[in-house]
Every structure is written in structure tokens, then in C-alpha cells.
Amino acid sequence: MGARLYAAEGASDEAAFFSLERSTLEDILNTKTSVSTLNAVPLRETPGLVTLITREEIQSSGARNLIDVLNAVPELEFGADGWGNVGLAVRGNWANEGKVLLLWDGQVYNEPLYTNIQFDRFPVDQIEQIEVIKGPGSVIYGGYAELAVINIKTRSPENLNGSEAYAAYGQGRAKARAYAGYSFGKVLDGGTEVSAKAFWGEVQRSDRRYTDLNGASYNMNGASYMRPKSLNLYAEKKGLSLRFILDDYFLREADGYGDVLSSGTERLSFNMTSAEAKYNWQVSETLRLEPRVNYSGGKPWEENNQYDAYDKYTRRYTGALTAFYEPGPKTCFVAGGEYYRDSVRIGTEGNPYYLYADGSNDARYNNLAFFGQGTFDLFALKLTAGGRYDKHSGQDASFVPRLAVTRLWDRFSLKAIYSKSFREPSIENMRVNPGIKPEKTTSAEFEAGYKAYESLFLSGNVFQTEITDPILYYSDPLLETYNNYDRTGTTGFGLGAKFKNKACHAELNYVYYAARGNRVDSYSVPGHGSSLLGVPKHKLTFNASIPSGSGLSVNPSAIYVSRRYGYAAPGGIKAFNDMVIANVNLQLKDRPVKHLTLNLGVRDIFKSGYSYLQAYTGGHAPLPAPSRELFAKASYEF
Amino acid sequence: MNSRTLKLAALLLLPACVSAAGQEETLAVLASGSGVYQDTFAAFRTAYGRDVRLQDISAGKPKPGPETRTVVAFGGKAAIGDYPPGLNIVYCLSPGIFLKNPARQGQTIKIAMLPAFDEVFYRLKLIQPGLKRLKAFWMVPDFIGYRDRFIAEGAAFGIEVSAVKVATAEALPELLRKNLAEMDAFWVPPDPLLLTPENILILKEFSWGNDIPFYASNRGITREGATASVGVSFNAIGIAAAKAAAGLAAGEKLPTILFPDSVELTLNAAAAKNCGLTFPKEILNDAEQIFP
Numbered sequence: 068m069g070a071r072l073y074a075a076e077g078a079s080d081e082a083a084f085f086s087l088e089r090s091t092l093e094d095i096l097n098t099k100t101s102v103s104t105l106n107a108v109p110l111r112e113t114p115g116l117v118t119l120i121t122r123e124e125i126q127s128s129g130a131r132n133l134i135d136v137l138n139a140v141p142e143l144e145f146g147a148d149g150w151g152n153v154g155l156a157v158r159g160n161w162a163n164e165g166k167v168l169l170l171w172d173g174q175v176y177n178e179p180l181y182t183n184i185q186f187d188r189f190p191v192d193q194i195e196q197i198e199v200i201k202g203p204g205s206v207i208y209g210g211y212a213e214l215a216v217i218n219i220k221t222r223s224p225e226n227l228n229g230s231e232a233y234a235a236y237g238q239g240r241a242k243a244r245a246y247a248g249y250s251f252g253k254v255l256d257g258g259t260e261v262s263a264k265a266f267w268g269e270v271q272r273s274d275r276r277y278t279d280l281n282g283a284s285y286n287m288n289g290a291s292y293m294r295p296k297s298l299n300l301y302a303e304k305k306g307l308s309l310r311f312i313l314d315d316y317f318l319r320e321a322d323g324y325g326d327v328l329s330s331g332t333e334r335l336s337f338n339m340t341s342a343e344a345k346y347n348w349q350v351s352e353t354l355r356l357e358p359r360v361n362y363s364g365g366k367p368w369e370e371n372n373q374y375d376a377y378d379k380y381t382r383r384y385t386g387a388l389t390a391f392y393e394p395g396p397k398t399c400f401v402a403g404g405e406y407y408r409d410s411v412r413i414g415t416e417g418n419p420y421y422l423y424a425d426g427s428n429d430a431r432y433n434n435l436a437f438f439g440q441g442t443f444d445l446f447a448l449k450l451t452a453g454g455r456y457d458k459h460s461g462q463d464a465s466f467v468p469r470l471a472v473t474r475l476w477d478r479f480s481l482k483a484i485y486s487k488s489f490r491e492p493s494i495e496n497m498r499v500n501p502g503i504k505p506e507k508t509t510s511a512e513f514e515a516g517y518k519a520y521e522s523l524f525l526s527g528n529v530f531q532t533e534i535t536d537p538i539l540y541y542s543d544p545l546l547e548t549y550n551n552y553d554r555t556g557t558t559g560f561g562l563g564a565k566f567k568n569k570a571c572h573a574e575l576n577y578v579y580y581a582a583r584g585n586r587v588d589s590y591s592v593p594g595h596g597s598s599l600l601g602v603p604k605h606k607l608t609f610n611a612s613i614p615s616g617s618g619l620s621v622n623p624s625a626i627y628v629s630r631r632y633g634y635a636a637p638g639g640i641k642a643f644n645d646m647v648i649a650n651v652n653l654q655l656k657d658r659p660v661k662h663l664t665l666n667l668g669v670r671d672i673f674k675s676g677y678s679y680l681q682a683y684t685g686g687h688a689p690l691p692a693p694s695r696e697l698f699a700k701a702s703y704e705f
Numbered sequence: 706m707n708s709r710t711l712k713l714a715a716l717l718l719l720p721a722c723v724s725a726a727g728q729e730e731t732l733a734v735l736a737s738g739s740g741v742y743q744d745t746f747a748a749f750r751t752a753y754g755r756d757v758r759l760q761d762i763s764a765g766k767p768k769p770g771p772e773t774r775t776v777v778a779f780g781g782k783a784a785i786g787d788y789p790p791g792l793n794i795v796y797c798l799s800p801g802i803f804l805k806n807p808a809r810q811g812q813t814i815k816i817a818m819l820p821a822f823d824e825v826f827y828r829l830k831l832i833q834p835g836l837k838r839l840k841a842f843w844m845v846p847d848f849i850g851y852r853d854r855f856i857a858e859g860a861a862f863g864i865e866v867s868a869v870k871v872a873t874a875e876a877l878p879e880l881l882r883k884n885l886a887e888m889d890a891f892w893v894p895p896d897p898l899l900l901t902p903e904n905i906l907i908l909k910e911f912s913w914g915n916d917i918p919f920y921a922s923n924r925g926i927t928r929e930g931a932t933a934s935v936g937v938s939f940n941a942i943g944i945a946a947a948k949a950a951a952g953l954a955a956g957e958k959l960p961t962i963l964f965p966d967s968v969e970l971t972l973n974a975a976a977a978k979n980c981g982l983t984f985p986k987e988i989l990n991d992a993e994q995i996f997p
Contacts, residue, residue: 081781081801084897085741107743306765349765352732352758395756661903 100198105401106391111480114451114471116514116528120197127612127622129652129668131698133189138626141578141606142201147679147690150335151320156602157214158532159557159580161682166490168211170218174312174341177211178367179381179409182493185337188295188316190248190266192233193221203488203510206455206469209436210491213508224260227252233702241288243696244270264299275691280637283327290332293318306347314339325687333372339365354392361385378414383407402439411494423498434459449473461497465489465505480516496549504551509533522568531558539589553586573611589684592632601682605629622652633680633689646675666700731757731950734767736780741939745798746779748943775953777946795949797942800895801845814959816945818895819922820968822858825935828970830862831988832933833918840888841868844898877904881911890918905929913979927971928996932980934971941965969993
């Protein structure tokens with residue numbers, strides 16, 4: 068009986084104890100991920116090119132937000148969109164609006180109207196781990212995962228095992244940010260797991276001056292703040308897990324579609340609520356079922372001012388069932404179905420301009436999907452084959468297959484992946500263009516990895532992405548619409564080196580990409596056929612953590628982007644010179660008080676003047692990023 | 706939904722609907738499907754040489770089938786499962802647990818996270834030939850099962866071993882100070898209650914500040930500042946569990962604790978220097994890993 072009591076009380080002690088044994092490079096390489104397949108597979112064998120970012124790396128780097136974290140992945144590059152939002156390009160392809168899926172504790176954070184992600188809203192200090200699939204993920208995740216998947220897990224109750232409180236402050240030319248949060252998690256007697264995480268922040272988008280393509284400008288310093296707030300509750304017992312997220316985020320901006328708004332800043336809010344119940348049902352030793360129901364609702368892009376009244380309620384109800392069948396240790400089948408129903412309704416302040424078909428105030432859609440995947444060992448290779456079929460009530464059906472072969476020898480690993488994926492048109496895409504079709508991507512990826520020493524891992528990859536019927540925003544003064552265009556794509560390669568020895572780690576990654584078969588004028592750079600608008604052809608990222616004794620570590624990081632092209636005047640494309648963004652963070656752990664971690668860093672030490680460029684012809688001028696910032700953060704666990 | 710859609714759905718769902726077939730007599734239960742549990746299971750599966758059923762306890766309560774004769778549990782949560790009394794249980798990666806249930810008809814075998822004690826003392830003597838008095842600090846009740854054997858084996862090597870129970874984490878600094886004059890070195894078992902990050906820091910600073918070598922049983926503790934550890938690898942634990950399972954399948958009667966065969970020696974050069982120790986060449990050659 069005594070042993071049983073201890074085990075219940077000491078479960079988290081055992082996990083923490085074993086975590087001490089797993090901090091070598093080999094351990095990191097052997098980390099299992101389920102992001103590509105749903106079932107756990109070691110990183111070097113998973114059928115996808117996956118970057119794993121740990122809490123330790125995020126915290127030591129002094130990242131202020133998710134943009135700082137994701138910018139260190141060279142395949143990803145941020146660009147300007149409209150109305151104060153930034154979006155991602157993946158391997159050179161503009162991937163905003165529904166081409167990258169972001170999951171936060173399993174909840175979809177692509178808002179359903181335009182399927183954008185508000186990257187500034189996320190509390191980076193809650194994160195335990197980020198998995199980034201740098202290629203298609205539609206076979207598992209459907210129509211928002213055409214070019215990449217970002218799967219973020221926050222700290223689990225077991226990992227928290229108590230409370231954490233943190234607060235941060237950043238100072239640029241003026242106050243750049245202040246935020247604070249509190250997280251609690253515990254495994255209770257009887258095995259029930261509970262956690263609660265709260266976050267509040269006030270952040271300035273930039274302290275520099277925005278100048279539109281016509282030369283009008285406004286000082287963003289003090290006129291571009293954002294205020295994210297969120298509450299994330301979780302409970303789990305005997306396989307049944309419940310999650311509830313309340314997320315309230317708004318920003319102020321005066322750059323709209325690109326032209327400086329003549330009468331000052333306006334406010335846009337992106338409220339969201341999600342709730343999920345999931346059950347892990349071990350039917351037999353070989354068969355596990357995972358039923359899931361989910362609700363997500365909100366009012367994305369809400370504004371009500373002299374320029375516009377955009378006031379729409381959205382709801383999504385999802386029901387899904389996934390089956391995991393493992394008849395043997397080397398064989399696994401995953402199959403399932405997912406149904407969701409979307410609805411949108413114009414609120415009381417809505418603008419009649421935004422009405423739906425036949426002048427209706429609301430619209431409803433549904434989507435039914437089935438997917439299946441098998442993993443087998445075949446002639447010493449691990450073969451993964453699968454497909455997903457989606458039938459949407461408002462658009463053509465999509466079927467996307469994937470075939471992947473991976474192989475891990477002692478030090479050497481290989482991956483070859485062929486996959487198709489798609490982008491599902493969003494609710495507003497279908498409103499303005501009822502005939503719009505899903506965008507399709509065909510991707511080929513090859514990766515080789517070699518553990519040269521116990522502390523050094525080298526990797527290289529080549530990729531080719533071909534996008535047909537790309538969906539793109541088009542606007543003139545009287546009309547906004549979305550159309551399918553001909554085709555676009557990129558080809559390129561990447562190189563990486565990862566070093567880890569004791570607490571010291573360093574990583575250097577490089578990616579090159581060039582346009583391939585681009586026939587979309589809106590993405591083109593005249594006279595530079597291998598370039599695409601807004602993205603660099605070369606990107607190099609570096610980060611390191613160097614312990615220097617007594618709990619102090621020095622954490623330098625840097626990003627190099629080669630020449631980019633972007634609009635600087637109406638119809639005028641300008642070359643933006645290559646640049647380096649350098650940062651350093653000093654981290655002091657357990658000093659002068661145990662469980663206290665202090666960070667002091669400088670972001671963009673040399674004031675690079677980096678701006679987010681718009682990666683399509685959308686009328687937006689370069690959006691200035693924050694300038695040099697002194698950033699301090701303290702966190703205490705108890 | 707048209708018939709084509711239904712057919713496609715049926716095709717995709719078919720693999721999940723196939724019923725389990727070819728059940729095995731050995732069921733592996735993992736406290737978690739990742740990390741050391743998965744790695745140790747992989748070593749177990751290779752050494753065992755035949756397919757075993759696998760269940761991850763984080764995904765649900767383990768359910769041994771009617772054909773199951775032996776459960777091999779990886780991790781404390783898996784070990785304390787409510788298994789039928791007739792089943793044999795082999796459990797490992799459970800450093801704080803010692804299962805005792807006389808009512809069980811099946812055998813219950815613990816795979817220790819330590820090598821045989823003579824292997825431990827043999828190496829400690831090589832590292833520190835002048836070692837005469839060793840204090841063993843412990844918190845988990847599980848250690849009581851080893852304590853007397855550990856003390857007796859130390860005596861065989863001319864080392865007077867005394868066990869010091871640490872009742873609470875707060876008591877540790879005082880206990881260390883109190884025992885300072887009565888020890889040439891101290892040792893800690895694989896004890897998840899005692900070896901928290903803050904306690905490891907206390908042990909390390911005490912060791913480095915007082916020239917008292919700190920011996921542990923895990924590589925990770927040595928990386929964090931212990932002078933050396935004499936332990937076993939997760940691979941060796943998996944192999945030992947496989948041997949036990951194979952022995953049970955063959956109808957053998959096994960002891961309640963089995964020690965893995967191979968030893969994993971890890972050294973910390975900086976820690977040794979701080980304690981005034983110089984590792985002999987024989988030990989340096991024997992070490993699996995040396996932290997600078």
C-alpha cells in the first residue's frame with residue numbers, strides 16, 4: 068500500500084528525475100513527435116521535415132513573442148498583410164490566409180473568416196514545445212495545412228507541478244511591451260490532472276514610422292498597440308480531457324489596406340472562445356479510439372468606425388473520431404473521420420456590403436472528411452502511405468495522398484516524401500467569389516541527416532513545391548475579391564548543424580529558395596524571375612546558449628536575410644538590402660533565489676531597420692518591425 | 706453524402722475496424738509512450754525477440770487479455786496498475802516503488818536501477834582508494850529494501866556504510882553538515898524524491914565546498930555536478946526485463962529483485978578536481994562518459 072501511495076504522490080518526481088537523463092543531443096534526436104502522423108515517431112523517422120523547438124530554447128533565447136521564435140526557422144519568413152497583421156511565407160511561398168495551420172493545445176487558431184493567424188496574440192512563456200512541419204500537412208490536418216503546420220503545446224499539469232508567475236518589460240524608443248502571466252498545474256491524488264493559465268499583455272507593434280506608398284506616414288510609436296489576454300483551462304481524468312480557452316485580442320493601427328488612415332488609429336479585435344472534450348478509449352491492446360467534440364466561436368476582424376463596420380459572429384462545431392490500430396510493434400494504422408459545421412452571422416453593426424448569397428445576413432457550410440494512413444517496415448525501410456478526402460458544401464471536393472519513406476541507421480537518417488495538399492477557401496473567400504476552387508500543392512522533399520559526433524548533428528534537404536490554382540486577394544478601390552490564379556512554386560535546399568554538449572547548445576540553419584514556374588504576376592519581381600516578392604532567397608539563422616557558471620548563460624542569436632524586393636511606391640518595386648538582425652539574452656537561473664529566472668536582453672542590437680514586406684501586390688508599404696529593444700523578464704516557480 | 710463518399714470512408718476506416726488477432730502472452734505497459742519509457746521498451750523488445758502487446762497507460766487503463774501471463778511495466782504508474790493476482794509482473798524504471806503483495810499468486814520481479822552492489826563498491830574503491838566511511842542519503846521508502854544488503858556489501862570492501870534518511874527536503878542541508886566529520890564521501894541511490902534540481906544543487910555545492918566526493922547512480926546527476934555515478938543504462942534495464950520475462954515464460958522461479966548485468970560509469974572531471982580527486986587511468990578507460 069505504501070508503494071502505491073508513493074507512486075500517486077511521486078509521479079511527477081519520477082518524470083522530473085528521468086528528465087535529468089535526457090538532455091544530450093541523442094536524446095533530442097530521439098524525441099518522438101506525433102505531429103506528422105498522429106502516432107508517436109522519432110524525429111528522424113517521422114514522414115515530414117519537422118523542426119522541434121523546446122521550452123528551454125525559447126526561454127534561453129529571450130524570445131518576446133511567437134514571431135521571435137518562428138523567425139529562427141529559416142524556412143519561415145514574416146511579411147506584411149493588411150490591417151496591422153503579419154503573415155508567413157513558407158519556403159519562399161506566401162502562405163498567409165489558410166495555408167499554414169496553427170494549433171495551440173490542439174485548438175485551431177486560424178480564424179474562420181479569412182483563415183489568418185494573429186501571431187502577436189500568443190503567450191510564449193506558456194509554451195512547452197513547438198513542432199513545425201515545414202511542408203504539407205493536409206493528409207492529417209486538412210485544408211488549412213497546405214504548406215506548413217505549427218503545433219504548439221503549452222506546459223502540462225505534470226510539467227508545471229505547481230505555479231509559475233512571470234512578468235516582462237521591453238523598452239525601445241518608448242515602452243515597447245509589458246506583459247504578465249500566471250500558470251498553475253498539478254496532478255491531483257487519484258490521477259486527475261488540472262491546469263489553468265492566464266495571460267495579459269500590452270505591446271506596441273513598432274516604435275518606427277510607417278510611410279505608405281503615396282508618401283503619407285504616421286508614427287507607430289504610441290499609436291500601434293495590441294492587447295492580448297487569454298485564459299486556458301484544462302482537466303483530464305482517466306482518458307477524458309476537457310479544455311476551455313478564452314482569448315481576447317485587439318490591436319490598433321492606422322495603416323489599413325496600406326494607405327495611412329486620415330483620422331488616426333482604429334481598433335480591430337479578434338475575440339475567440341474554444342471548448343473541447345476528448346476521450347482516449349483503449350478498446351483492446353491493439354486498438355485505441357479517440358472521439359473528440361469541439362466548439363469554437365468568435366468575432367474576428369471586428370471593427371466599427373468611420374471607415375468600416377465589420378461585425379460578424381462565427382461558430383464552428385466539430386465532431387471527430389480517430390482510430391489507432393497497432394497489430395504489431397512495426398505496423399500502425401491511423402484512420403478517422405471529421406465533420407464540422409461553420410456558421411457566420413452579421414451582427415447589429417454589420418455593413419450591408421458584406422452580405423452573403425441572396426442578400427442574407429448569414430451563411431452556413433459543412434465539411435466531411437475521412438483519412439487513413441498506414442506505417443509499415445518494408446525491406447528495412449519505414450513506409451508511410453495515406454490519404455485524406457474532404458467534401459465541403461461550398462466548394463469542390465479534395466483528395467490528397469502522401470507517400471513517405473524513411474530510414475534510420477545508427478548515425479545516418481534519410482527521408483523521402485511525396486505529398487499533395489490543399490487550401491480550403493475561407494468563408495469570406497466564398498462570399499466574394501462563390502466559384503472559387505481549393506488551391507492545390509504538390510510537394511517533394513528529401514532529407515539526409517548525419518550524427519557526426521555525439522554532440523553534433525548535420526542535416527541537408529532539398530525540396531520542390533508546386534502550387535496550382537493559388538488563391539490570392541485582389542483589390543481595387545471599389546472591389547475586393549479572391550481569385551484562383553495559374554500556378555506558382557519554389558525549389559530549394561537547406562542545411563543545418565546542431566550542437567549540444569551539456570548545457571551548451573548552438574544551431575546554425577540555412578535555406579535557399581528560388582521561384583519555380585511562377586505565373587502569378589502579383590508575386591513576381593520584374594527582371595528577377597527567380598525571386599518572389601517580399602521574401603529573401605537566402606536566410607541564415609543562428610542561436611546558441613553558452614553557460615558561464617553560477618547559473619548565468621549567454622544566449623546570442625542572429626538572422627541573416629538576403630536582398631528582398633517590395634513595393635515602395637505605387638507600381639514601384641524596390642530592392643531592400645540584405646541585413647543581419649542580432650540579439651543577445653543573458654539568463655540567470657536560481658540566483659539569487661531558487662526557482663527564480665531572470666532574463667535581460669537586447670533585441671536587434673544594431674538597429675537593422677528590418678521591415679515586413681508585402682509578398683504580393685496588395686497596396687501595402689513595408690511595415691516597420693520594432694527597433695532595438697531592451698527586454699527584461701522575471702519568472703518564479705513555486 | 707453520395708455512395709462514392711461512403712465507399713471511400715469505408716476503405717479508409719477498414720484498418721481500424723480489424724479486430725485484434727494473434728494475442729501474445731506478454732503485455733508491455735508503459736507509463737508514457739515517450740522518453741525513457743519508450744527507449745527502455747525498445748531495448749526490451751529487441752532482447753525479448755518476439756512481438757509483445759504494448760499499452761500506453763496515459764491512453765487508458767491497461768487491460769491484460771485472457772491469454773496474458775506476464776505484464777512488463779515500464780515506469781511507476783505502470784507498475785502500480787491493478788493487475789489480476791495470477792499474472793507475473795516484471796517492473797522497471799520505478800525507482801521509488803517496491804511492490805509487496807503476498808496475496809498475489811504470480812511472481813513480482815523488480816528490475817533495479819542499480820548494478821549489483823559489489824560492482825558499485827569495486828568502482829568507488831578504484832576512484833577513491835582511501836574511502837572508509839560512506840554515508841548513503843535517501844528518501845524513497847523503496848531504499849529500505851536494499852539498505853541492509855548495501856551496507857553489508859560495503860563492509861566486504863572495507864567501507865563502513867551508514868544510511869541517513871532525509872525526512873524532508875528542508876532537512877537536507879542540516880543533515881549534510883551534521884555528518885560532515887563522519888564521512889569520506891556520500892552516495893545517493895536513484896531516488897526521485899531526493900534528487901530534485903534544488904537538492905542536486907545543494908548536494909553539489911556541499912561536495913564541492915567541503916572536498917567530499919559525491920557519488921550517484923545516474924548519468925544525469927553526474928552531469929549536474931556529482932563526482933561519479935555507477936549505474937545502469939536504460940538499454941541494460943530493458944535487456945534485464947527481457948531476461949526476466951523470458952525466464953518467467955520458461956517457468957523459472959526468480960528473485961524479487963534483479964540487477965542488470967552491465968555497468969554504466971560516468972565521471973565528472975570538474976567535480977573530481979574540486980574534491981581533490983584524480984581519476985586513475987583504469988577508471989578513465991572504464992567510463993562510458995566523462996563530463997569535462
